[in-house]
Amino acid sequence: MNIEPFKLERYFEQYEFTAPYLLCSSDCESFSVRQIFDLEPESAARFEELWxxxxxxxxxxxxxxxxxxxxxxxxxxxxxxxxxxxxxxxxxxxxxxxxxxxxxxxxxxxxxxxxxxxxxxxxxxxxxxxxxxxxxxxxxxxxxxxxxxxxxxxxxxxxxxxxxxxxxxxxxxxxxxxxxxxxxxxxxxxxxxxxxxxxxxxxxxxxxxxxxxxxxxxxxxxxxxxxxxxxxxxxxxxxxxxxxxxxxxxxxxxxxxxxxxxxxxxxxREQIVARNLDIIRHNLSILNPFFTRHADKFRWTPPAAGSIAFPRLTLNTPIEDFCAGLVEQQGVLLLPAKYYDFDGNHFRIGFGRKNMPQAVERLEAYLHNELPTLPL
Ligand SMILES: Cc1ncc(COP(=O)(O)O)c(C=O)c1O
Structure with missing residues (x-):
């Protein structure tokens, strides 16, 4: 089978376990095995007996x-x-x-x-x-x-x-x-x-x-x-x-x-989903005003579901350069649209992780310090 490389995985390979702030993860905050065992008191003992x-x-x-x-x-x-x-x-x-x-x-x-x-x-x-x-x-x-x-x-x-x-x-x-x-x-x-x-x-x-x-x-x-x-x-x-x-x-x-x-x-599952939706709602309560504050730099279509969205940088800077500078200077990873073979200055942002607020603070610092404000 002749299959083309999975572009997103190749990009993540460079940063996923080194960049301190993954602001484009597609999943929700994970759990430790201990936290899963805590859902049922006898489960750890049963797990030890697993064939x-x-x-x-x-x-x-x-x-x-x-x-x-x-x-x-x-x-x-x-x-x-x-x-x-x-x-x-x-x-x-x-x-x-x-x-x-x-x-x-x-x-x-x-x-x-x-x-x-x-x-x-x-x-x-x-x-x-x-x-x-x-x-x-x-x-x-x-x-x-x-x-x-x-x-x-x-x-x-x-x-x-x-x-x-x-x-x-x-x-x-x-x-x-x-x-x-x-x-x-x-x-x-x-x-x-x-x-x-x-x-x-x-x-x-x-x-x-x-x-x-x-x-x-x-x-x-x-x-x-x-x-x-x-x-x-x-x-x-x-x-x-x-x-x-x-x-x-x-x-x-x-x-x-x-x-x-x-x-x-x-x-x-109800408990797990409720915890994840709480994280998402909290993160969106930070992201929505962030995009309002920076409406001169981004076009934001709020998501109806899930833990990711696809905003667009409207500055006169290619999104690949913007993301490369962000990860280099602030350790914050975003995913440019080209990894979806999608034209334009979109990028994927993820808001299922607990450290999203800190990542957004760094993104904001990057905007203030590093980018010329040249709205199109
Ligand atoms: C829409 C969609 N489908 C399928 C998958 C694959 O899921 P998994 O990595 O758990 O196999 C992903 C993972 O990012 C996804 O976002």
Whole structure:
């Protein structure tokens, strides 16, 4: 397979474990193992007794039973656990799609959502979104770009990197289009549960569409990326079987300690999500006024969900130079839009981490000291 480098990962490799302030992380503040054990008094003792043989390929029954709690119409036999969301994306494309299938992919996007399909020989149409439209997906674009060989539509909502959240009406309309054209809807829902207004939460696509595939993970909403536990939920038995058979060639089964900790965390998901949303709300109460104070330098579209957004620097400075100076002088990392193959002076900012206020203070110091104020 000839696949292009994952640009964002290559960029992070340079800074992730050296820059003191990661102001563009996509996940929420994590937890220690001790903090997870503290959720249930007897869990540490049970963990010590955990058997370290191979685990069940589909994921442990206890874990899958917990995951079903996130859905309305999904049973444990319709959940397939993977090593993070990343393995699930890779396997979905390679097990379910064929070379020359046409796939329409929400753009900008987490790179694997498009690159894996391109590398697998699919014909990929990027479904563009614009800041001027609040990053909304335009269903007319989809209708106009359907082809006889269109097989799947890949959408990420809540969205990385813009914080856009699809409306219920649009989701319903999209399901109707997909049903009429017999398309698979692959929804990357790794930020589901992080809606700032819980009333905005969309039904999972696997609950509302028989050919819907929902992608979930412990990394984002729950802040447990190091567990490397993700999953697919679908009512489509053929897709499920294809994915299960393919997984025999990638990871076979999941790490037993990770499954144990993920199950434990999901049993207490309300507490974990509430803690993460508290951090996000507090951070946004700092970020929103920051962008108001600096409205002459940035264009800010507040997010509807998730822990990241995609503002734009409106100064006459390329965003790559701005970010390079910021990390060098203040140790604060932002992510320029070019790592999403997206033109323009946008950058990703993350607000799921506890040290965000300190990072923003340093960003502000950088603005005051280092940049000529030359609004366009
Ligand atoms: C939208 C989206 N999908 C999938 C993934 C992959 O998740 P994981 O790293 O937990 O496998 C990410 C990670 O950043 C993401 O942002």
């Amino acid at each position: 370290l043989g191979y685990t069940e390929t589909q994921g442990s029954p206890e874990l899958r039973a917990e995951i079903t709690g996130l859905y309305r119409n999904i049973g444990a036999e319709q959940i397939l656990v993977h090593a993070g969301a990343e393995e699930a994306i890779f396997n979905f494309v390679n097990a379910v799609l064929s070379p020359n299938d046409h796939v329409i992919v929400h753009f900008p996007c987490y790179q694997s959502l498009a690159s894996v399909a391109q590398a697998a020989g699919c014909q990929v149409t990027l479904w563009p979104t614009r800041e001027a439209d609040g990053w909304k997906l335009d269903l007319d674009f989809l209708r106009d770009n359907l082809q006889p060989n269109t097989r799947a539509v890949i959408v990420n909502t809540p969205h990385n990197p813009t914080g856009y959240l699809m409306s219920r009406a649009d989701q319903q309309a999209l399901v109707e289009i997909a049903r009429a054209h017999n398309l698979i809807l692959f929804f990357d829902e790794v930020y589901r549960g992080m809606e700032l207004d819980p009333a905005d939460r969309l039904p999972a696509v696997c609950d509302v569409y028989e050919n819907g595939v929902s992608l979930g993970v412990m990394s984002k909403t729950y802040g447990l990326a190091g567990l490397r536990i993700g999953w697919i939920a679908t009512q489509n038995a053929e897709i499920y079987r294809a994915l299960a058979a393919f997984k025999d060639y990638t990871t076979i089964c999941n790490s037993a300690p990770s499954e144990f900790l993920a199950t434990l965390a999901l049993r207490h």
